[in-house]
Amino acid sequence: MVITKNVDVLVVGGSVSGSMAAEVLAKGKLSTMLIEKEKTPRTKACSGIQFPYFEKLLGKTIPKDVLSQNQMTKTVIHIPEEEPSVETRKDMYKRTGVTWWKRMAYNIMDKQVSKMSPIKTDMSMYNFMRNTFDDWMNKEAITSGAEFHDQHELVSFVQNQDTTFTSTIKNKKDSTTLTVNSKYLIAADGPLSTIRRQMHPEHFTTDSDKKGGAMNYYFSANPNKDGIKVDEHALYQVYDANFNSDMFAWIYQKGVDRVNTKETGFPLWVVGTTFDNAQYKDHAEKFVNWACKTYNVGCEGVAKAHPSSENWALDVATLTPKDRFFFGDKNLLVVGDAAGLIDAYRGLGMDSAALSAQYAAKCILDQPNDAIACYTKKMMPITTPMGKKTSNSKHFFANNTALRFHVIDRFVLSGEGKKMVKCIGKNQKENDSDKMQLC
Numbered sequence: 001m002v003i004t005k006n007v008d009v010l011v012v013g014g015s016v017s018g019s020m021a022a023e024v025l026a027k028g029k030l031s032t033m034l035i036e037k038e039k040t041p042r043t044k045a046c047s048g049i050q051f052p053y054f055e056k057l058l059g060k061t062i063p064k065d066v067l068s069q070n071q072m073t074k075t076v077i078h079i080p081e082e083e084p085s086v087e088t089r090k091d092m093y094k095r096t097g098v099t100w101w102k103r104m105a106y107n108i109m110d111k112q113v114s115k116m117s118p119i120k121t122d123m124s125m126y127n128f129m130r131n132t133f134d135d136w137m138n139k140e141a142i143t144s145g146a147e148f149h150d151q152h153e154l155v156s157f158v159q160n161q162d163t164t165f166t167s168t169i170k171n172k173k174d175s176t177t178l179t180v181n182s183k184y185l186i187a188a189d190g191p192l193s194t195i196r197r198q199m200h201p202e203h204f205t206t207d208s209d210k211k212g213g214a215m216n217y218y219f220s221a222n223p224n225k226d227g228i229k230v231d232e233h234a235l236y237q238v239y240d241a242n243f244n245s246d247m248f249a250w251i252y253q254k255g256v257d258r259v260n261t262k263e264t265g266f267p268l269w270v271v272g273t274t275f276d277n278a279q280y281k282d283h284a285e286k287f288v289n290w291a292c293k294t295y296n297v298g299c300e301g302v303a304k305a306h307p308s309s310e311n312w313a314l315d316v317a318t319l320t321p322k323d324r325f326f327f328g329d330k331n332l333l334v335v336g337d338a339a340g341l342i343d344a345y346r347g348l349g350m351d352s353a354a355l356s357a358q359y360a361a362k363c364i365l366d367q368p369n370d371a372i373a374c375y376t377k378k379m380m381p382i383t384t385p386m387g388k389k390t391s392n393s394k395h396f397f398a399n400n401t402a403l404r405f406h407v408i409d410r411f412v413l414s415g416e417g418k419k420m421v422k423c424i425g426k427n428q429k430e431n432d433s434d435k436m437q438l439c
């Protein structure tokens with residue numbers, strides 16, 4: 001049986017970007033359908049960490065029961081122990097363009113850092129599980145007037161001569177087919193985007209060795225009985241090129257999760273990492289062993305673990321910026337991870353997903369005849385620095401000596417940490433999401 005529906009906008013993907021876009025469009029009085037292929041609430045391999053300005057960016061208060069019980073207030077940064085060779089230093093000086101006084105400062109800092117590591121800083125962060133958070137976002141879209149269907153998967157679409165879209169959707173609940181005619185189509189369907197793949201299959205790697213991914217291991221354990229040595233309010237950032245190819249590997253606590261740990265009553269601990277090749281699971285296991293030895297988290301027999309992984313076919317780390325960022329064509333707008341916005345260097349993607357979705361939706365409302373030009377223009381200031389950082393980070397994570405130089409330069413010499421705190425504070429005071437930056 002085929003059912004046909006007509007709407008102004010079809011939004012594909014019931015996650016941060018899709019729900020955000022649907023909410024703004026429905027509030028703007030466009031008839032909006034939001035579809036999600038999974039049964040909701042669905043789990044997702046995501047750490048669910050954000051800066052407090054994320055709430056400002058969403059334009060609403062995140063209810064307390066959507067956040068995890070455990071609050072995050074600190075970071076603990078592990079720096080590689082391997083000291084950079086003379087060659088590495090020379091290469092890094094060249095890449096980062098450091099001045100002679102910075103070279104001297106680096107040599108002094110390098111000696112000090114070994115004594116300081118791990119470095120502890122204060123940093124307030126939001127902490128939540130994506131099943132609870134995304135479910136809340138979907139409900140906010142529904143309250144604003146969007147029609148939401150979970151277990152509905154977009155299979156394909158065609159753009160008609162009059163620029164409208166006809167999409168074929170599989171209703172997984174009863175195996176019926178739904179045909180949706182829409183004036184606009186928003187691709188919020190994540191890093192494996194069906195829509196982007198149909199438009200640009202060449203953006204997706206077919207080389208299975210290049211299909212990197214992320215792993216999160218979740219452990220439910222009793223901190224008192226199991227001897228876990230982690231500060232429950234800290235996000236541990238472990239910089240080691242053997243564990244992660246683009247950023248830090250992470251350890252932290254979620255608190256007693258309503259869905260995953262309600263039977264044990266013990267908090268949920270997360271140990272995770274990402275890697276840009278097919279061996280990402282092996283690297284993740286190495287890190288779990290390290291976490292067990294160093295902090296007693298995730299040791300076999302001590303806690304109950306279940307892994308959650310996400311494979312990336314849209315390889316944002318190796319695509320050139322030109323092919324990495326793709327915002328759509330005519331009345332089809334691509335947002336969030338589907339647009340290539342996950343930022344491996346910062347380890348974040350939910351803020352850019354929400355921001356891009358707002359921009360796309362506002363452009364449809366404000367400039368209905370040229371939404372794509374409006375949206376692309378708004379995205380440029382975000383993507384230009386993002387692309388540059390990603391290509392540089394390949395050199396920084398080449399090995400542990402280069403990485404040690406980079407982390408010292410990043411956190412101690414360049415004052416990037418300070419810049420980040422300043423950026424977070426500035427966003428926190430801002431009420432107009434158009435003026436916010438990604439920190």
Ligand SMILES: Cc1cc2nc3c(=O)[nH]c(=O)nc-3n(C[C@H](O)[C@H](O)[C@H](O)COP(=O)(O)OP(=O)(O)OC[C@H]3O[C@@H](n4cnc5c(N)ncnc54)[C@H](O)[C@@H]3O)c2cc1C
Pocket residue numbers: 012013014015016017018035036037038044045046047048049050152153154155188189190191193194214215216272310335336337338341342347348349350351353
């Ligand atoms: C291990 C890991 C840890 C992370 N940690 C953080 C973090 O701490 N903080 C942070 O800010 N970011 C983090 N990220 C990044 C963050 O998860 C993403 O950037 C963010 O979820 C992107 O949101 P999105 O809405 O664009 O896409 P997604 O969250 O990927 O959602 C896409 C949705 O579309 C649905 N879908 C896909 N195809 C179809 C289809 N054909 N039809 C219908 N529905 C479809 C999917 O089921 C999914 O629900 C992490 C990512 C990973 C993998």
